[in-house]
Amino acid sequence: MIKKEIQVKADLLGSNKAVAATIREKLSQRGILTLNLISSPGAGKTSLLESLASRIRPEHEMAVIEGDIETERDAERIRAQGIPAWQIKTGGACHLEAKMIGKLFPEIPSELDFLFIENVGNLVCPASFDLGEHIRCVLLSSPEGDDKPKKYPKVFTTSDCLLITKADLVPLLPFDIERAKKEALEINPALQTFVISSLTGSGLDEFVEFLKISLQNLRQKYA
Amino acid sequence: MIKKEIQVKADLLGSNKAVAATIREKLSQRGILTLNLISSPGAGKTSLLESLASRIRPEHEMAVIEGDIETERDAERIRAQGIPAWQIKTGGACHLEAKMIGKLFPEIPSELDFLFIENVGNLVCPASFDLGEHIRCVLLSSPEGDDKPKKYPKVFTTSDCLLITKADLVPLLPFDIERAKKEALEINPALQTFVISSLTGSGLDEFVEFLKISLQNLRQKYA
Numbered sequence: 001m002i003k004k005e006i007q008v009k010a011d012l013l014g015s016n017k018a019v020a021a022t023i024r025e026k027l028s029q030r031g032i033l034t035l036n037l038i039s040s041p042g043a044g045k046t047s048l049l050e051s052l053a054s055r056i057r058p059e060h061e062m063a064v065i066e067g068d069i070e071t072e073r074d075a076e077r078i079r080a081q082g083i084p085a086w087q088i089k090t091g092g093a094c095h096l097e098a099k100m101i102g103k104l105f106p107e108i109p110s111e112l113d114f115l116f117i118e119n120v121g122n123l124v125c126p127a128s129f130d131l132g133e134h135i136r137c138v139l140l141s142s143p144e145g146d147d148k149p150k151k152y153p154k155v156f157t158t159s160d161c162l163l164i165t166k167a168d169l170v171p172l173l174p175f176d177i178e179r180a181k182k183e184a185l186e187i188n189p190a191l192q193t194f195v196i197s198s199l200t201g202s203g204l205d206e207f208v209e210f211l212k213i214s215l216q217n218l219r220q221k222y223a
Numbered sequence: 224m225i226k227k228e229i230q231v232k233a234d235l236l237g238s239n240k241a242v243a244a245t246i247r248e249k250l251s252q253r254g255i256l257t258l259n260l261i262s263s264p265g266a267g268k269t270s271l272l273e274s275l276a277s278r279i280r281p282e283h284e285m286a287v288i289e290g291d292i293e294t295e296r297d298a299e300r301i302r303a304q305g306i307p308a309w310q311i312k313t314g315g316a317c318h319l320e321a322k323m324i325g326k327l328f329p330e331i332p333s334e335l336d337f338l339f340i341e342n343v344g345n346l347v348c349p350a351s352f353d354l355g356e357h358i359r360c361v362l363l364s365s366p367e368g369d370d371k372p373k374k375y376p377k378v379f380t381t382s383d384c385l386l387i388t389k390a391d392l393v394p395l396l397p398f399d400i401e402r403a404k405k406e407a408l409e410i411n412p413a414l415q416t417f418v419i420s421s422l423t424g425s426g427l428d429e430f431v432e433f434l435k436i437s438l439q440n441l442r443q444k445y446a
Contacts, residue, residue, distance in 0.1 A: 004231055005231050008228050008231045040264045040344070040346075040367075041263045041368075041371055042263065042364075042366060042367025069347065069374060069375055069376070069377075070375075073374065092377065094345075094347035121263070121346065121347075121375070123263075123264050123344065124292065124317035124343065124344075124345050124348070125345075125348065141366065143265060143364065143366035143389065143392070144263075144264055144266075147296060148265060150293060150296075151291055151292060151293055151294050151296065151344070152292055152293075152344070153293055154292075154315065166366065169366070169392075172395065
């Protein structure tokens, strides 16, 4: 990269970080646990949110911010579950930025428990942009292969939890769950890992339990 | 984007385009048909190259340039097939650029027929960077879902061919091949489409035939 590019990138990341910190502080004060979901296209982010709805809503309120380059499709899928959803169309940009979340902030109801931000499908660029979330989750779907953590390390090192998705397909694929976990934990030993299938529901109760405990912890800290 | 960012991006794309044009001209004069393979992580780019090897090599010579953020894994898989392969590690960058190909140029043997460039796994950013290829192929794997062309349009509008991969998994998935093709052709009616499985070999003969005809056409044009 030439010097001018490096400077522009540093400025961009610096200003993003400042906006993200303000958003996180506001969300913490309101007691809204916020997650940033990052993965390749089609790893199952929207399907996860659809299948979390029935498990979260008896007790808690959730809402979703959808990031996509084009189309309202993902927000429509979420709204069909009766969940408030906002669609951000980036119009070409490969990731969400904190200022895009900041613009939506006035619309976010304050009685919320969980706010999920579904990033643009991209295992690379979103890793560099803090959105003000409390928990960053990277999703790795079994058809992508168990060799991805070391090939795309940044998103694994900056995440708090790893969801191995499409577990129902594992018996049909050359995918070794233990190898994938081991690779990811080698580069980030603090990762909480879950193996889930949004189709069969396996692993989802454990993940929801983790969300509820994280919510309690956030509220105790900011009480 | 602020004005300075837009200007830096325009400069970067402009200089990339010029380098790419020079590379393409040199490759054309040598009669080396060059392909740029773009897809999400784990859509099957390396597996495709492995399974093309035995179908191309009885008659023709091929070589591969591998682009990854980290690791030499993909190049090692290709070399294990006895095929020359160079690994470009981008060290964080989300796409290959023409100057990276240009640097390798002196090492590329001139008796080659096909040069495959496997881009970084990313359905977004590589679409903006011409690498000097003759044919750009976007791979969409069936587990990613048939709704991706309109959500990630740029790579589909800038590609010459679409390979729907992992066709063997289609019977197990909510993936409609005709819907995926229709979506892609609506945004780019000129796309040549192939439905393949590197595991079973289905569709590969048809794709190899397309490659051989494209090679003939290139050589006739530059004879």
